[in-house]
Amino acid sequence: MRYGYWLPVFGGWLRNVEDEGMQASWAYVQRLARRSEELGYDLTLIAELFLNDIKGVQAPALDAWSTAAALAAVTQRLELMVAVRPTFHHPATLAKQAATIDQISNGRLSLNVVSSWWKDEARRYGSQFDEHDDRYARTAEWLHVLQSAWREPSTTFHGTYYQVDDLIVQPPPVSSRLRPYPPLYAGGESETAKELISSKCDAYVMHGDAPERVAPKILDMQVRRNKAGLPPMQYGLAAYAIVRDTPAEAQRELERITRVQPGSPGYGNFQDWIANTKLEQQLSVQDYSVSNRGLRTGLVGTPEQVAERVRELQAVGVDLLLLQCSPQLEEMERFAEQVMPLVEKRSRIAA
Numbered sequence: 001m002r003y004g005y006w007l008p009v010f011g012g013w014l015r016n017v018e019d020e021g022m023q024a025s026w027a028y029v030q031r032l033a034r035r036s037e038e039l040g041y042d043l044t045l046i047a048e049l050f051l052n053d054i055k056g057v058q059a060p061a062l063d064a065w066s067t068a069a070a071l072a073a074v075t076q077r078l079e080l081m082v083a084v085r086p087t088f089h090h091p092a093t094l095a096k097q098a099a100t101i102d103q104i105s106n107g108r109l110s111l112n113v114v115s116s117w118w119k120d121e122a123r124r125y126g127s128q129f130d131e132h133d134d135r136y137a138r139t140a141e142w143l144h145v146l147q148s149a150w151r152e153p154s155t156t157f158h159g160t161y162y163q164v165d166d167l168i169v170q171p172p173p174v175s176s177r178l179r180p181y182p183p184l185y186a187g188g189e190s191e192t193a194k195e196l197i198s199s200k201c202d203a204y205v206m207h208g209d210a211p212e213r214v215a216p217k218i219l220d221m222q223v224r225r226n227k228a229g230l231p232p233m234q235y236g237l238a239a240y241a242i243v244r245d246t247p248a249e250a251q252r253e254l255e256r257i258t259r260v261q262p263g264s265p266g267y268g269n270f271q272d273w274i275a276n277t278k279l280e281q282q283l284s285v286q287d288y289s290v291s292n293r294g295l296r297t298g299l300v301g302t303p304e305q306v307a308e309r310v311r312e313l314q315a316v317g318v319d320l321l322l323l324q325c326s327p328q329l330e331e332m333e334r335f336a337e338q339v340m341p342l343v344e345k346r347s348r349i350a351a
Helices: 026-039 066-072 091-106 117-123 133-153 191-200 213-226 248-259 265-273 285-289 290-296 303-317 326-338 340-350
Strands: 002-006 042-046 079-084 107-115 155-159 161-168 184-186 203-206 235-238 320-324
Touching: 002 326, 026 042, 026 066, 026 326, 066 079, 066 091, 079 091, 091 107, 091 133, 091 161, 107 133, 133 155, 133 161, 133 191, 184 191, 203 213, 203 320, 213 235, 213 248, 213 303, 235 285, 235 290, 285 290, 290 320, 303 340, 320 326, 326 340
Parallel strands: 002 042, 002 320, 042 079, 079 107, 107 184, 184 203, 203 235, 235 320
Antiparallel strands: 155 161
């Protein structure tokens, strides 16, 4: 199992707690990233929204790509998975920017390709907003230009959404036999999304869910991947972690963070997201209390209970956990100290 975490570029993950003790600031995120390497975390996911959908649109939110460039220079081992939305980034210029950050990091960049969902944000930033299937048609062209720009000495492409002539990206990303270009992660639950991801990306990332629901999703993507004649994918899962000494303590924390009422900061953004995505399951207000359905993964309880849940997820094919917690640094310290060694110990015993 690899352990990753969401970088708190929005100042936290809880919609009913105004101050979680982790500012949306460069000082905080660079301290967190450096410490996470010492703790043994493998990856950080740097989400991209220009507005803050957790604390409300008036609250601060860091830019993903400038933050990633800065982190590339101050970290040594951490994989930097940066979210990118094709509607906001032309593939030619993004290919150039990403290649430069990959060079700065010595080959530690990866991309989380996200088809935009927030219509109001697009309006405020003067960007095109496509309907669902059109977004994925755009993303397919976007990926074609990006990958060609990284692999070929020159790229010409004339499509519905993008046109480039004699595009050159030098220096290209760091390349090796096992990593010819920065890995591409993506998530989505519609048929359109899964077909695109299984054929064009390297890893599938999922919203939080229980092992029995995750298993058929992974099997489905494996079948699609095999049918396309492509090598196996990686599978990542969002998860919100609450680790406490007793089940009762964990339950009290769960109750505290899920008391969210309509009218909370960001609640309208939640409605916008629901209206512009195609999900396999209906969401509750409790799901909304933290992002990406992280509580459904079930990492709530004592260190032993959480470690056992991680092992169950590993058994069904999850190989990357993308953790959220609050406050992020303190809870990641606890997870690394109390949960990771138990998972590793039990894995060795099972082997």
